[in-house]
Amino acid sequence: MDNLDKIKPLAEKIAASLIKDETPIDLEEFDTLTEDDKKRILFGVTNKNKREERLQLKNKLNKQKAWEKITGNKKQSYFRQKPFNYFTIAASIVILLGITFLLNKNNELQIDTITIAEKNIEIGTDKAILTLEDASEVRLEKGQAYQSNNATSNGEKIIYLPIEQAGHTEIGIKEIAYNIITVPRGGQFKIELSDGTKISLNSETQLKYPVAFNDGKTRQVELVYGEAYFDVSSSTNHKGAKFKVFNQSQEIEVLGTEFNIKAYKDETNIYTTLVEGKVAISTIDKNQILIPNQQSNLNLETNNINITTNINTYKEVSWKDGKYSFRKKTLKDIMKTLSRWYDMEVRFENKEVEDKTYMGSFNRNSPIEDVLLSFKRSNLLNGYHIKDKTLTIN
Amino acid sequence: MDQSKEYELTLKEYENFFNRRYKSLCLFANEYVNDLDDSEDIVQNVFIKVWEDKVSFKSKDKIESFFYTAVKNKSLDFLRSKYVKNVNTYPLEDLEALQTENYNLPEAVILETSDIIERELKALPSKAAKAIRLSIENYKNKEIAEEMNISIHTVKSYKKESYQKLRKTLSFLRIV
Structure with a gap:
């Protein structure tokens, strides 16, 4: 057999x-x-x-507990909505799971250059800084509740009350106040705007938004920098009011949809990935419509927009469900992503490994050492060294 | 059934598969790693992986094999990393024995077979189930009759009854 x-x-x-x-x-x-x-x-x-x-x-x-773990425990909406679809060869997963080993067997069984001097690189947590309209700052973090007249937070997420509950009068909201939420490196946070739009914010991200929206008027927020996943409350619930996301170089207009924008300060491209619905992207001189499973890539140097179709959107947005999925990403790119979540500096002592590619995924709550061990098993790196908040790759 | 088409699991089927196999797969992992908590982690990771990578299968029959193979690989993976961490606690020879291709194949077959048997027995009236269970445990008809305090004739009719039920659930028997 x-x-x-x-x-x-x-x-x-x-x-x-x-x-x-x-x-x-x-x-x-x-x-x-x-x-x-x-x-x-x-x-x-x-x-x-x-x-x-x-x-x-x-x-x-405990089967029930296991199932919760597998489905990510938190919000299962993605899980519910997407039918478990097709593809990939069964063998590929086996390769991912196991065979990397066989290839590296010799390496694997030696104890080598992994040295951990001090354990200073920690897993990211729920945290953010809220800047109110009077420029005062509130620190939001896990375990700390916050309440104001128009918003509440449990330390993982801040929710703005719908207009009718927040005690705004029609006159009172003519001049709508803007708040800013800033998620530091090593953080993540969620926000629900007063129109019901839900936004997940990744590490090193800043979002500016109004505390309430005038019904029927275009809803506008600004992704100042960083990465955010938007689940926009449909226009039909807001007298047809559109929703717009501004960024330094592009504007996205949506009706009601789910999409991800990645616009980091230290990257030269802005990626917009559409999961559901339809969005229109405009730059200074271009317009582009995205349909589901497409990703636009705006190059900030050339101002060109490239569209990639048939994107595996899950890989792009899995961060919001507490996972990282990499599909043929270079170690350099992966480290850039990880450095934001683990709030660490990454140095490549061995430049040769920078461009090695990797396919696989992790839970965001894995210690950095576990992630590095997988890389090592896949022969992606030979060894590493951690000191203070710096990871050096040999 | 169209044999050429790849078999795709719907979310519901994935959940059903989980519900039915999770525990067996954990026990299978436990054969390698000898720790239930570690086994659970391993099996959960395999399920997560299959979901994320949207794996499809050559046919419905291959799903079990796929999972058992993946759990086996993951378990070996785990043992190797354990070996790396604690050289002294894990003799290398043991690891090599485990790596031998079919080392734990019988265990997978045992787990699957008993799972099918348990499900079949659950579908039977309790007395019939008891009779069949004893029969599987190698009791002769006469011994079953004595054990259960019923006639040999009743034992035989229980067996006949359950075999007819079985025909309906195990599809391959219909072809015969």
Whole structure:
């Protein structure tokens, strides 16, 4: 029998033959197994003690908890909406999961250049700084509640009350106040605007937004810098009012949709990825419509817009669900992304590895050492060294 | 059924598959790593991976094999990293034995087979289920009758009844 290739058909036949009180040993499929294996299987299935042992172990497992972990525990909306779709060759995952090993077996079994002097690189957390209209600042972080007359926060997310609940009068909101939320490196935060639009903010991101919107008027926010995922409350709920996201170099107009914008200060491109709905992007001299699964890439130097179709949007936006997925990204790019979340400096002592590509994913709550170990297993790097907040890659 | 088409799991099917196999897969991982918590982590990571990468399968029959193979690889992966961390606690020879291709194949077959049997038994009236369970544990009809305090004739009719039920659930038997 090849590998574990025919488990199901074999198991079904053995089960049927046992229930029917036949002798499974006569099964044709059984011929490919060794005598020892046959005996071991029959004993394992028919022995009462073995069965009870399994039952005992199984009773110690918590399936519900596991399912919550797998689906990301938090908001399962993405999970619910997207039908579990197609593709990729089954083998590729096996390669991802295991075979990297076999290739690196020799490396793997030596203890080498991993040295951790001090553990100063920490996993990012929920935190942000809220700048109010009078320029005063409020620190928001996990475990700290905040409440004002128009917003509440539990330390993971800030929610602005809808106009009717916030005590604004029609006159009072003629001059709408703007607040600014700044997520530092090593942070993430969520915000729900007064129109119900939900925005996830990645590390090193700043967003400027009004505390309330005038019904029927275009809703406008500014992504000053960084990365944000927008789930825009539909125009139909706001007397047709459009929603616009401004940025230093582009403007996005939407009706009601989900999309991701990545516009970091230290990058020369702005990426806009559309998950659902439709958006229009305008730059100083160009207009571009995006449809789902497309990504636009605005080069800030040339001012050109490139469109990539059939993007795996999940990979692009998985950060908001607490994961990082990399698909053929260079180690250099990956480190740039990781440096924001772990708030670390990355130095390449060995320039050769910068352009090595990697495919795989991590939970954002993994310690940096675990991530680096996977890289090492995939032969992406030979070793590393951490001191203070600097990661040096050899 | 169209054999040439790749089989795609819907979210519901993925969840069903999880519900049905999660525990068996954990026990399978446990055969390698000998720690239930670690086993759970391994299996959960495999499920996450399959979801994220939207893996499709050559046929419905291949799904189990795929998961068992992935769990096996992940478990070996885990052991190797453990070996790296604690040289002394993990003899290299053990690791090599585990890596041998079909080392734990019988275990996967045992887990799957008993899972099918348990499901079949659950679908039967409890007395019939008891009779079949004893029969699987190698009791003769006469011994079952004595154990359960029923006639041999009743034992036989329980068996017949459950075999007919089985025909309906295990599709391949219909072809025969």
